[in-house]
Amino acid sequence: MGEGSLRVAMRDHPQGMVTEGDFLIEKTARPTPGPGQALVRVRHLSLDPYMRPMMNPVRSYVEPLKPGQTMPGATVGEVVESNEDALPVGTHVACMLGWQEYGLVTKESARTVxxxxxxxxxALHVLGMTGATAHYGLLHLGEPKPGETVVVTAASGAVGSVxxxxxxxxxxxVIGVAGGPExxxxxxxxxxxxxxxDHRADDFEQRFAELTTDWVDILFENVGGRILDAILPRMNDHGRVVLCGNISDYNRDEPYGIKGISHLLLHRVNVYSFVIADHRDYWPRAIGELAGWVKEGRIRFREDVAKGGLEDAPAAFISMLTGRNFGKQLVKVAPDSAGD
Structure with missing residues (x-):
């Protein structure tokens, strides 16, 4: 292994739709673990919509990125050097190392996988953040009951599919909304x-109305924009909207907003917005139950993997934000064995 570590940083705050020119790819020195630290070689990087708002210099639930900072993100990898007995060499871990090949962790900042x-x-999707997001949002906040109608936008995506x-x-x-017949x-x-x-179909709103004559009890919202406005008039009295994402606005200079907000009042709809990072204590329960259902074949998943290393991350990120990916978007950063 060489002594460098490739990383991808935000070159500057994007204006509107993010482009590959908004990223800086560079080689940096590989970090050396100090006391209580371990060096992780990243195997896979997760690309998620939440990263795009972090690139804007606005107040949010996390500090916005500054030009030159490494792009954030969930990762899984293998410990290759260690000064921490709890993280011996060869241990697989999930951690938040961002868009880079190597990074340092402690036993507090890494989850053994x-x-x-x-x-x-x-560990980056169905048995990680996106799985925990789906579980908490639907089961804890939405509290679905047998026989209720649940609508899921971005239904083929990592969260919506679960x-x-x-x-x-x-x-x-369950009624899904997705982009395209496939x-x-x-x-x-x-x-x-x-x-x-298919929300791109000309008869989308007509077909949606035909399928929801008994109204919508729970909307799990990942998209926002005109799709949300088409669904709100179909909400049942005392329905629930679980607001998880708003991807349609992430690359807009001016937010679309909610034009049908009056329906929330007319039908006394409860709206729950959340970020799963606020509920880390819930993750073990969610991942434990999801692992059982995956093993039983009751939950299926699909991955869309960019295999060209970190150099492919900006293009894969843009593909995800524009709906061209199919399944959980990942980047294969390194081979599966540290010796490869």
Whole structure:
């Protein structure tokens, strides 16, 4: 192994739609672990929509990125040097090292992952942050009841795909919303949703109204914008909206907003907004239950992996933000074995 570590930083705050020119790819010195630290070689990087708002210099639930800072992100990797007995060499860990090949962790900042190298990436989605997001948002906040109608936007994505399958496990009728016929077929035929509508279709609103004559009890919202406004008039009295994401606004200079906000009042709809990082104590319960359902084949998943290393991360990130990816977006940063 060489002595350098590739990283991707934000070159400057994007104006509107992010471009590859907004990123800086450079070689830095590989860090050396100090007392109580371990050096991790990153295997997989997770790309998630929340990263885009962090690139804007605005007040948020986390400090915005400054030009020159390494792009943030969840990672999984292998300990290759260690000064921490709890993290011996060869240990697989999940941690927040961002868009870089190597990084330092402590036993407090890394979660040991009991998965083989072939399954290590699962700790970044269905058995990690996105799985915990789906579990907490739907089951804890939404509290679905058998027979209720649940609508999930971005239904083929990492969070939405799990939400819909959880709703089916709980005995609900599930309608997905996705972009394009191929994604809709996957959501309905492979994930088991009752229906899935293409929001790009000309008759989307008409078809949605036909499928929700008994109204919508729970909306798990990942997209926002015009799709949200098409769904709000169909909400049931005392329905629940779980606001998880707003990806349609992330690359807009001016936010779209919620034009149908009056429906929330008319139908006394409860709206729950959350960020799963605020609920770390909930993760073990969620991941434990999800692992059981994955093993039983009751929850399926799909990965979209950019395999060209960190150099591919900016293009893969833009692909995800524009809906061109299919499944959980990952970057394969390094081979599965530290000796490769």
């Amino acid at each position: 009991d998965l083989g190298a072939a399954d290590l990436s699962l 939400v819909g399958q959880l709703a089916k496990i709980k005995g609900c009728r 994604k809709c077929r996957y959501v309905k035929e492979e994930l088991g949703f009752d229906e899935c509508l």
